[in-house]
Amino acid sequence: METSRQYERVFDHFDSNGDGKISASELKHCVGAIGGEISEEEAEAVVVLMDSDGDGLLGMEDFKKLVEGAEEEEKVKDLKEAFRMYEMDGKGCITPQSLKNMLRRLGESKSIEDCKLMISQFDIDGDGVLSFDEFRTMMS
Template sequence: MDKLSQYERVFKQLDGNGDGKISPSELQQCVEAIGEELSAGDAAAVVTMLDADGDGLVGFDDFVRFVEGGEEEEKENDLREAFKMYEMDESGCITPRSLKRMLSRLGECTSIDECEVMIARFDLDRDGVLTFDEFKVMMML
């Protein structure tokens, strides 16, 4: 089952009356059905936050945008955690020395020169270090 089909299935579960939109009360009922609490005010606030066309309801496109956005945020957080492992002294960048240190922890024996070459491949501003944005580009390949 592809992602879009999975999203449709979940959306239909939330859309109690089958009108193709999720209302605050439908959201509240679904949350309560799984044993959690959500006040009417909080449900309305969530719907308002997700509602792109201003009709007071969450359409399928709004739902997909929310779900996909959450996945992107999760990926970004995972990349930030990985980046922190490679950076040195919370400097905000990966240096050849910090890369060598991390690679040696992983059992890879590399020289500083080899690390400089690795960094140079993705060092977009040519400052000799990798920023988080450069690291993210590298990890997306």
């Protein structure tokens, strides 16, 4: 699988001493290399949190879980931004009216009834609006 090879290449690049594991200091260095910033203490906390075998280092599987978790966090952040655009009226949910308004801004004209129908397809709790979790389900 191509994604596995990509993880391995990145992992090998950050495994500066070639021991097949990433230490907290190697993690700190790799985060810095991609333009991020993490303290030694934060790097150590991440290693402790993600270390599955208790050796104080991240193996390949630990590293994959860390990267996938970071990617998921980014997706959730992007979804929250999109949700806020549709939500618009500050109610913490997407209403038929806020959906209609956003669609109009995107150049699509829909009636309130159309918007109610669109919302009902993903309205898990049946309250007539979309919460963030329902929106997230819809966007998956």
